[in-house]
Amino acid sequence: MTRSRTGTAAVLREVGGALQRTEIVCNELRPDELLVRMVGAGICHTDLSVMEGVVPVPLPVVLGHEGAGVVIERGSAVTSLEVGDHVVLSFDACRACRACQRGLPGYCTHARALNYACARSDGTTTLRDATGPVHGGWFGQSSLASIALASERNAVRVPRSNELALLAPLGCGIQTGAGTVLRALKPSPGQGIAIFGAGAVGAGALMAAVAARCSPIVVIDPLPSRRQLALELGATHALAPDEVGERSSGLRKVLGGTLDFCVDTVGTQAVITQALNALGAPGVCATLALRGGANPVSISQTHLLYGRTLVGVIEGDADPHTFIPELVRMWRAGQLPLERVIQTFPFDRLDEALAKMRDGSVVKPVLTFGGIE
Ligand SMILES: [Zn+2]
Ligand SMILES: [Zn+2]
Structure with a gap:
């Protein structure tokens, strides 16, 4: 077991159940995959919909699809990102189908398999815990975890920033x-x-x-x-x-x-x-x-x-690879005051973050995992 591939994840084991903080291992990277150490991860309503059974996915699963973190390992075929890059993780898309080629990856022909199947195309899972396989790859990331497996397709490099956690919700909401x-x-x-x-x-x-x-x-x-x-x-x-x-x-x-x-x-x-x-x-x-x-x-x-x-x-009809950098520029120019809608919670206060999202007292909870370094 490679030590850097171990982490803590919020695992959903049954519909209606709580998210359980669990030690997990990311399996060996495929050539196109990246391992990202999470700095911040937003919670989105689609995550709550899975917990409530409105959106069915295979269990056990790690949710979270607004991750921001640092690349700590890359597969042999990854060329556009380096270890140490700061990235925002967004939804996954094949980047090759007709919709993707038109610059509308939100309508990718393979969107369901890539975002909701929570497994690789060959059916293997990306994560495991002490009891066996755990489904990762929710929206190509499963970022409610201290480490996550993503790919070049959905990892968008952003300028290095001590406020990287604030950028997490650029990935979806x-x-x-x-x-x-x-x-x-x-x-x-x-x-x-x-x-x-x-x-x-x-x-x-x-x-x-x-x-x-x-x-x-x-x-x-x-x-x-x-x-x-x-x-x-x-x-x-x-x-x-x-x-x-x-x-x-x-x-x-x-x-x-x-x-x-x-x-x-x-x-x-x-x-x-x-x-x-x-x-x-x-x-x-x-x-x-x-x-x-x-x-x-x-x-x-x-x-x-x-x-x-x-x-x-x-x-948002957006291609994350061009739109997220644009949103970062707006944020730096003071046109996207993310800090006004985000409240950060250390990962061990996950239940509090979920409760405050549900009662509406927090607009966008972002879990944090111990900073940039
Ligand atoms: Zn596509
Ligand atoms: Zn979302």
Whole structure:
């Protein structure tokens, strides 16, 4: 056993059960793989969905798909990354299929196998513990662990920083929200946007909308603390869902005009109805939430007919290899105040981080694993 390939991971053994901190070993690297010592790992709602059984994966498994860390070993075929590089781990994509070649790896033909199978293509697992194989490779990383196995495909080099842990949520949540605005909707300055839900994805969308000089920017969230934070981050209005109303008349009254864009981070019939009713003509509503299963919603074809679009967006339509460096530049320029939405927790306070994410008191918990060195 190579000592540097041992670590501690949060292992899910049964749906509905707690994550158990367990000593694990990363198996021998394949030529295209990397071993990353984790510095920070965000928790995303999709991780909670697995814990609740909404998204089925093989067990036991290590979750976590917003890792940031330092490369400590690389496979023989890895050429673009060096040992010692700081990396943010994002979702996995084959980089070769039609969608990947078009620069839209979120829609990779092999996305399900690469992100949800939690095993290599030959069925082998990347991790083991004292009792046997453990599934790794969740989103090509399984980063709720002090070490993780990833690849060049989903590891994005970022400038070396003592604040590397803060960059972890660029791998999924912040990328999804910010990418939806900057890559999918592409607003011009002065265009109006409403963002439904002020969790991490909504916060990413808000920061991007502020950077893109959208106006007005309306954030809708049931939690007063999140509405307050939205205003501090640059929203022009922050409303509770019942202030919007099903027909969104409350929203239109506040704005005195129409909206060009809506971002739905909730994914329910009620919110999609509100968002579409709030849209001007023409207008685009992006829906982002992963609810699991079919999740049917009904919409008015007549309403859409007037130039309105409802579009689903995965991972912000972004290619992490170009978009994450762009987000890092925005963060360094003060346009992406990640520290305002992130609270860090040492890995041994995992249960507290999960509880505070569930009750909404923390927007984005990031677990930390002992610093850069
Ligand atoms: Zn692909
Ligand atoms: Zn995610």
